[in-house]
Amino acid sequence: MIYSPLEQFEIKPLLIINNYLTLSLTNYTLYLIIVATIIISYIAIISNVTLKGSRWSVAIVSLYDTMHNLVISQIGRTGGTFFPLIFTIFNFIFVANLISMIPYSFAISAQIVPIVSFSISLWIGNVILGLYLHHWGFFALFVPSGTPLLLVPVLVLIEALSFSSRAISLGLRLSANILSGHLLMLILGSLILNLMSSSILGFVGGIIPIIAVVAITILEVGIAIIQAYVFSILLSSYIKDSVSLH
Structure with a gap:
């Protein structure tokens, strides 16, 4: 049981087994398993869709089609190769954000270190992809076409810094938005609780802030969905830069 709202941001061990090896199950790992189970259920529903599908299956297929159109519009015809990656990441962030909105749950997306580490790994993968496809020509991405020769060193430095900042900004944007939204609801909820417990007049006056x-809270649910979509769009655009060099 969570005794403080701030515990939704704390990683705590739930099960520790000491033998020859130490096995520790934390709340972070538990929620990762929950998210992965829900995503696998998505895949099972999509694979079993028939012409007489239910409303739930139609919603899942609509989500699939939306993400497919997003990837194709961002990357191009070769986007189908990267669609499974984008679709899986979108579902992971989408489900994790919605689960974090449940009271007394754990906010996976608000953990800055794991999310930023995840975005850094995606950025490194983009660099490896660009070097694999274009070899040394990949560095032409840092020199815009038609640039005067005198401005090349300055522009290369600016473009390199901009490209490198993607490694952190991709995950930091997600975790910062989720963390700030949860903290805002925590602060307002605490203030309203103190107001309503102070007196009868405060109890009546606290109805409007509720x-x-x-x-x-409804707005934060929308933001949780939008952040998953924005993460997918940005990742698709970064892959496009590695594939097309523009």
Whole structure:
């Protein structure tokens, strides 16, 4: 049981087995398993869709089609190769963000170190992809066409810094938005609780702020979905740069 709202951001061990090896199951690992189980259920539903599918299966197929169109529009005809990666990452972030909105749950996306490490690994993969496809020609990405020779060193430095910042900004944007939204609801909820427990007048006056908190909660659910979509769009655009060099 969580005794403090801030515990949704703390990684705690749930099970520790000491033998020849130490096996530790944390709440972070538990929620990763939950998210992976839900995603596997997605795949099972898609693979069993028939012409007489249910509304749930139609929603899943619509999500599949939306992400497919996104990848093709961002990357181009070769985007189908990277669609399984983008679709899996979108579902992972999408499910993790929605689960974090459940009271007394754990916010995976708010963990800055794992999410930023994940974005760095994707960035390294993009660099390896670009070097594999274009070899040394990949570095032409840092020199825009038609650049005067005198400005090349300056532009190369600026483009290199901009390209390198993607490694951190991709995951930092996601974790910062989720963390700030949860902290906002935590602060407002704590203030309303203190107000309503102070007196009868405070209890009556706290009804209106509760409506605002409910509206903010609905907004945070929308932001949780949008952040997964934005992460997928940015990752697709970064892959496009590695594939097409523009």
